[in-house]
Amino acid sequence: MLKNDLLLRTANGEATERPPVWLMRQAGRILPQYRAIREKLSGFKELVETPELACEVTIQPVDELDVDAAIIFSDILVIPEAMGLPYEMIKGKGPLFPKTIETLEDIDQLISGEKAAQDLEYVYAALRLTKQELNNRVPLIGFAGAPFTILCYMIEGSGSKTFSKAKKLIYQHPVWAHRLLDKITETTIVYLKNKVAAGADLIQLFDSWAGVLSYDMFQHFALPYLRKIATALTEVPVTLFAKGAWHSIKSIAESDCNVVGLDWTMIPTDVRKTLGAKQVVQGNLDPCYLYAPAAELKKATLQMIQDFGGSHITNLGHGVYPDTPLDNVKVFVNTVKEFSYQVV
């Protein structure tokens, strides 16, 4: 039994004494303890692929910040790698794929499903170890990139401002795009089921680049695959976070997900008008608010909690930035932890 199950109670729609709080990208980046470990290693991949180290940096924010959940240290890019496209993490630049998808043959050659997911034993080992080391303190979140976001990396080979190469494939060869999205989806489902078997208590899908899509394209090339994964994961609660897809939060809520992730451009009171009081949501303070003076940050955090008015997992509207002052991360977390719904 979990000692702190606030996140799971909230995700399952129960009324709670206060909202749970954690931060997207809390493992790594902001903590000096993380940077100390990272400096001793050959690179990012060594950390991701060594279960003992991944476990250690997963638990660091739970120890240091006392957040209500741990998120397994890993990356969304392990899926394209397992499917046959290895990635490199270039210091100061980000991910790079030497080989990308250009033709239908490239898509047909990708490994998928069970066979690809088998390759990620190091992730499952990290989850098993972390679950054991956490000793039921807080729930452990598992995650994956959403199929559209993974397609972006497979085609572009790196980050992009526009993802126009990925969108070009969709407009010129929609049938190919669907074939690729199907293969990613099939792999992601097996992968996430394995993560649940290894100890993940909740699964979050990151559709980080959903915001480059029009409403129509999102509905055809992103949403159906998010829905398929949410439907397949019957064992644990699922959070769908499609950054920038403000136009489709109602469709997302109507899928089999438990929690709708919201970025900071969405207005809490409007979200409640659209989704109703009962829909569990997660988010959505602007990560840059953590650069503001502590008193203002505290005020904005409380305002957000009150505007959502329950059925809410407090988080930022995207990942915390590496240069965020740790003191303000603590102000954010502690403001939520000191809050109680009864006094509103």
Ligand code: CP3
């Ligand atoms: O949330 C967590 O703390 C768990 C760990 C986690 C990482 N990546 C570790 C990481 C998670 C959930 C991710 C997801 C991820 N990775 C996403 C989706 C989330 C989002 O922010 O939208 C995306 C798009 C990626 C791809 C990726 N990985 C990029 C673009 C980069 C480079 C830039 C950056 O974000 O730092 C990475 C590297 C990465 N992944 C780092 C960490 C801690 C930094 C590596 C380092 O220590 O140098």
